Amino acid sequence: MTDSTFGQPYSMLRPVRGGNAFEETIEHILQTIKLGIFAPAEKLPPERELAERLGVSRATLRDALGELQSAGYLEVQRGRYGGTYVSGTSVNPKQDMRPLDPAEVQDVLLFRGIIEPAVSALAAKSDLSAAARGHLQGCLSEVRNASNDTYRPRDARFHIAIAELTGSPSLVGAVAESRARLNELLDRIPLLGTNLEHANEQHADIADAILRGDAVTAEQVTVEHLEGTASLLRGFLA
Numbered sequence: 001m002t003d004s005t006f007g008q009p010y011s012m013l014r015p016v017r018g019g020n021a022f023e024e025t026i027e028h029i030l031q032t033i034k035l036g037i038f039a040p041a042e043k044l045p046p047e048r049e050l051a052e053r054l055g056v057s058r059a060t061l062r063d064a065l066g067e068l069q070s071a072g073y074l075e076v077q078r079g080r081y082g083g084t085y086v087s088g089t090s091v092n093p094k095q096d097m098r099p100l101d102p103a104e105v106q107d108v109l110l111f112r113g114i115i116e117p118a119v120s121a122l123a124a125k126s127d128l129s130a131a132a133r134g135h136l137q138g139c140l141s142e143v144r145n146a147s148n149d150t151y152r153p154r155d156a157r158f159h160i161a162i163a164e165l166t167g168s169p170s171l172v173g174a175v176a177e178s179r180a181r182l183n184e185l186l187d188r189i190p191l192l193g194t195n196l197e198h199a200n201e202q203h204a205d206i207a208d209a210i211l212r213g214d215a216v217t218a219e220q221v222t223v224e225h226l227e228g229t230a231s232l233l234r235g236f237l238a
Contacts (some may be wrong), residue, residue, distance in 0.1 A: 014173075015055030025056050025064040030099045031180055033073055033086055034152030035160060039142075041088040043081075044074075056142060089149070100188075100237060109230045113223070116159065119175060119205055122164035122220040124215040136161050140207045144200050148191050152183060158203055162210065181194055182229075189236040198228065 013032065029050075032038045044050065044065075051061045062167035065084055068074045075085045126132075139161040143154040155180045163175040202225040209218035 012151060013050070015053075019149065021056045021060050022064055025054055025060060026067060029064065029068060030073065031176070034153060034156070034183060035176055035179055036150075036155075036157030037155075037160070038086045039153070040086050040150055042096040044084045044086070046083075049061055058198065077235060085181050100185075105185060105237060108178070108181045109226075109233065112182060113226050113230070115174050115178055116162075116173075116226060117219045117222040119163050119166060119171055120174065120210060121215040121219040122168075122171075123162050124210045124213055124218040126165055128165060128211070132165050136165060136207055136210065143203060151196060152186060152190060155199070155203075156183060161172070165210065185233050186229075187238065189232060192232070195228070202228070 013028060016028065028083075029038075038044060041052075045053075047058055047061055047065075051058045054061065069076060069084075072089075073087055075087050077083060077085055128136075134226065139158040142152070143158045146154040159179055160172060160175055163172045169198060202221055205221045206218055208220060209215075
């Protein structure tokens with residue numbers, strides 16, 4: 001596997017910084033789980049590869065994986081197909097969420113509203129390989145068929161996939177950061193069936209425009225899609 005292989009999580013696994021290796025290792029791995037980079041029931045890469053990517057010792061990595069297992073995010077399986085897997089059941093977000101700052105909510109929505117439409121347009125202008133096209137279509141199919149428990153990480157994965165099509169690690173990181181912050185807000189509101197159906201229709205329209213190379217439509221539909229999410233968040237969280 002290489003960094004250029006679409007669908008692989010390695011571009012999201014960057015060396016930790018500073019003197020908080022254990023804490024940052026947990027943060028990095030949790031982010032890949034919550035954003036759907038590592039899907040439920042999916043096996044994590046070998047410890048050696050994870051440790052190298054994160055720039056930490058295997059002992060530090062094992063400590064972090066052990067804590068995530070205790071918290072219910074990971075499962076260890078033995079035998080022929082043994083290894084560390086993402087838990088197949090969702091972990092409920094903490095009920096004691098910190099109070100919201102309206103300025104922070106607005107900042108999240110503003111940043112996302114600027115970065116993601118531009119990323120969609122750039123993806124549509126890119127010379128997409130068959131692998132890139134297949135990756136986007138696969139992520140679209142996964143979010144369309146997701147259950148309520150897996151919808152939000154699959155949704156996040158689809159939006160990150162669009163950024164991956166641009167070939168820019170910086171844009172992938174920006175969209176991932178934006179989505180991580182957005183998910184903290186979405187965890188506070190209910191999943192609405194009608195909204196999910198509408199969102200999936202918009203996802204399909206965005207993917208179609210990108211695959212046709214229609215940058216204008218890709219950007220426009222992305223703006224509409226993001227405005228719908230922003231309206232829900234403002235309505236529930238105001």
